Amino acid sequence: MDNLTHSLAGAVLGQMGLKRLSGRAMPTLIIAANLPDIDAVASVLGTQSLTIRRGITHGPIALLLLPLVLTGLMLAWNRWRPAKEPVNSRALLLLAYVGALSHPALDWLNSYGIRLLEPFSSRWFYGDTLFIIDIWIWAALIAGVWLSRRREKRGGNWRAPAIASFAAICAYIFANGLITGRAEATTHHAVERDLALTPSLVVANPVPLRFWARRMEWRAGRLWGEGAFDLANGVTLGGAPHPANLGDPRLARVRDRPDVAALLFWARMPVVVERGGVAVLTDQRFADLSGGGRGRRFGYDPFSVPLE
Secondary structure, three states: HHHHHHHHHHHHHHHHHHHOOOHHHHHHHHHHHHHHHHHHHHHHHHHHHHHHOOOOOHHHHHHHHHHHHHHHHHHHHHHHHHOOOOOOHHHHHHHHHHHHHHHHHHHOOOOOOEEOOOOOOOOEEOOOOOOOOOOHHHHHHHHHHHHHHHHHHHHHOOOOHHHHHHHHHHOOOHHHHHHHHHHHHHHHHHHHHHOOOOOOOOOOOOEOOOOOOEEEEEEEEEEEEEEEEOOOEEEEEEEEEEEEEOHHHHHHHHHHOOHHHHHHHHHHOOOEEEEEOEEEEOOOOOOOOOOOOOOOEEOOOEEEEEEE
């Protein structure tokens, strides 16, 4: 998820009552909720950052050590600039762990992927439940924090709005998980029925704003296909299947090139397509296979690399 979501999640946890455990609790929760994203510096590497992002800093060793480091830094800061409230080092360490663990829990929910077991295993895990920036999550988190802080200033049960926000978000995530499950099952059946193919993989990609809809991607052997799903109309397949072209000799010649190797390491649904007469390796989850790239950022597409 995006860092605003992570920050607001830390703030909501604090307003649920955790901030009463110690001075410096709120900044600890908010920083810890973003801490695994220290690997974002790898983005300067472009496509090659795919081998680094959401890896070791999101795995068990980092999630054990990073809260310890953060707690030490917060205690050092507090000695320099003492907080108004007493600082409990054990409570602060607990809050650092709570905040840090909230990060992979949220990151797992989208379809980009996360290596939860790195460095012990490089396996990718996918929740396929939320779009990476979900404005409905934003709205619930902002409302929970704002109403809680407002009630805190006026007196009363200030924890209740944050708890209600947390409960609403949990229900929203659960409902989206059910939508994804239905979308994938419906698409699998439609491909078998309409195309006489048995999919080996069906991915329901969440889309912006429309939480009730999914962009569908499927693979059946060496073929790929797309489609769309929403709760009102069910699934619509996107025409005839296409070859994934992973046996293309142009891919074989450059498979060990750093950017190609990085994309293949990360790709869940790799495919070779022609764009403007050039062979391009991409991942159908994040690519517009009719041309251009859904993942285009800063003038380039980090999820596609030319093979020639």
